[in-house]
Amino acid sequence: MVQFKPYFSGEAEPPSRRLASAQKCFRTTDIDKVGNERSLTFFEMLGSFSIGDYFKRGAIELAWEFVTECLDLPEDRIWASIYHDDEDAFSLWQEIALPASKIVRLGKEDNFWGPAGETGPCGPCSEIFYDRGAEVGCGRESCLPGCDCARFLEIWNLVFMEYGQDSEGKLVPLPQQNIDTGMGLERTAAAMQDVGSVYETDLFTPIVGRAGELVRRSYGDDETVDRSLRIIAEHGRAITFLVADGVLPSNEGRGYVLRRILRRAVRHGKLLGREDPFLKEIAQVVMDVMGEQYPEVRVRRDFILEVLAQEERAFQYTLTIGSTIVEDLIAGLSSEGTKQIPGRQVFRLYDTYGFPVELTREMAAEKGLVLDEEGFAQAMFEQRERARHAQAFGLAKEGEFYRSLELPETGFLGYETLEATTEVINLARDGQVVDEVTEHDRVAVVLRQTAFYAEAGGQVGDTGTLSNPAGEIAVSDTQSPLPGLTLHYGTVTRGSVRVGDVVVAKVDEARRLDIARNHTATHLLHKALREVLGDHAQQSGSEVAPERLRFDFTHLQALTTDELDAVERLVNAKIRDDLPVVTQVTDYEAAVASGAFAIFGERYGDEVRIVSTGDYTRELCGGTHLRATGQIGFFHVLSEGSIGRGLRRIEAVTGRGAETYVRQQLHLLGRVASQLGGTIADVESNLSALISDLESQRKEALESQRSLARAEVSRVLEEVREVNGVSFVAAEVEATTMETLREMTDWLRDQLGSAVIVLGAVVSGRPGFVAAVTPDLVDKGLKADQLIKEVAAVVGGGGGGRPTLAQAGGKDPERIAEALSLVADLVGRR
């Protein structure tokens, strides 16, 4: 009735005082009930309207006539509800059609139609119900129209629109009394065809039937299966129409609703064992059944099928990623003996990958695990809090502040020009509106119009200057805290600026061009990735700055060098093709119809801008671009990496940035080359020569160390002494590493068979000791770890190890001999 509002309020003249309509209707209010016998998200609504013509009596008379004579529904099955104190309606229904016992009084919730909390026409209403019989009802004494059970089916709602609600919520009579009625086609068909639910009417049987074929189950055998088939049919029908009407899957607003119901349909297919994509098949029957009445689904057939297929593939992808993560998780937890998946992990799956919680729960249950539901709820709660917090303290707070100032929208000239002469209409300093700002003040400036681009769609805000002879502000950032309002943040660098001043607002041109290069290149990159990797490689975020661009997208594995090369080559080829960059402003539907690529998660107004680069890319985009791709100059990928499972990030440079980067790399290479004593061409051979040189030197050094060590060992073998029948060695040797020292100890032990060995050496300027005790002596109470502690204590150090082998360090290399001299005593003392 939205389009009829001005007629009801008397603001506009209707084409006729009596009107009738048939229209598509999509509501999310009943989304969780879908699957029951009567609640749909998408349905057809028939309406009749009287604009100041007939009122209650006429409406009830006509409704009764239509229901009983035109539709031929049996009179004894009809009931009505009225607004509880609408005595007029009560007596009219009695007079015209029904006994008092079949007129039910209901409250405001059900029977007062009005704009919740808003202004607009409203009034009491009266609903018409079809009684499907006590046998399908709940059987309770209190079961009457309005009951939640399946018995009474509301088919038609008559609204007696006689009031207007003002901004304080008061009801004031409208200049004329109106009628607005809505009748659900599917429910009415169910009543007329006398079937158990809307799904058994001729509107739905072909769709439900096809769904059954696709999952190889038939309708009517099993309640759970039936529910899934109904959901697939209903959601399949709804998404076909949503896409036909220009809604595209996204993470926000209506796009998110579409995504949600689409995913729900896919999931129910999966529950019934369907692994392959199937939504296209459902959409196809929907088009067959409804295409005659709604030609848009036929006209846009290919587009709809493609959007659905793409989104279904993307969701399959999400499911695949999610499933692997869940499996890993479950395996990990099971090996630790944990039976519960932490709420945080569940939340991450849901939040980062869009993996449905029900699915996580289901997969966990199969493996005998449960979810930490409380932890999950807590994580959800915290996220909402974070969002609220961010809103309270971020740009949104600024948005509130500026909303209350009611400033005019800032005109944006930045697509055509980089400089504008304009007027300062608001100045703020430290969150306070001021008339004048002076040197060194940090300020936020609102202009009547501007060439400065406010950060949006990943593109950073412009910088530049606002100046006139009396003062200048250096703008360091531009943001839009409110749709239509541009805020220039900066510092006064000269003189002063007052509200009302005329200033020249000049964008830093070189920087803006750098940004444009990166932005246009981002579009090329997006397309090139899809070409090289496949359609699943979809943008999940981007940041376009002057010095580089960052592009996040969905893909499971790291890109191979070949893939990355292919992407780079493709983008550079399109740069050399010097494709013209053309922008076109149109309405959203036309844009989508023309095949423009809408980025998931972006919000678009009714008017959208399409940016295309030749025939290569076509995207909805509000950013600032080049005139032709040739201006990008050169595109070079700096890095490619993972930012989470299934999400990759590419960082790249273009134009000046790429030039600087390449030059720096070449200079670096040049310096390396000359250090290696040759040119860049010789770098590799010179470097491998150097490496093999070093390698053989290292080997030689190692060899000589070993032979030195062997010589030392033979020397030490001559110093074996005995105390109390125990052989022992305590000697200072030459060894450059602790490893050599240990090795020498090993050799000695092998030679001696039964002995206590303590070696000391100066290793890297500090004392180092290794002690070994053969097992037979350990049994007699000699322990390497104890020995070494006392030895090392002399040099101010400590150490440890096992009874058979221990090592220690210290501080004072001068006292190694003294420390070793303790050994004889220590062994003897045992």
Ligand code: ATP
């Ligand atoms: P209900 O409470 O039964 O869901 P409603 O009071 O929200 O319906 P109205 O806003 O009065 O519905 O809409 C007018 C008519 O549109 C209803 O009488 C019904 O026939 C039909 N209708 C409303 N919602 C749905 C729905 N979810 N599925 C199918 N038909 C519906």
Ligand code: MG
């Ligand atoms: Mg109703």
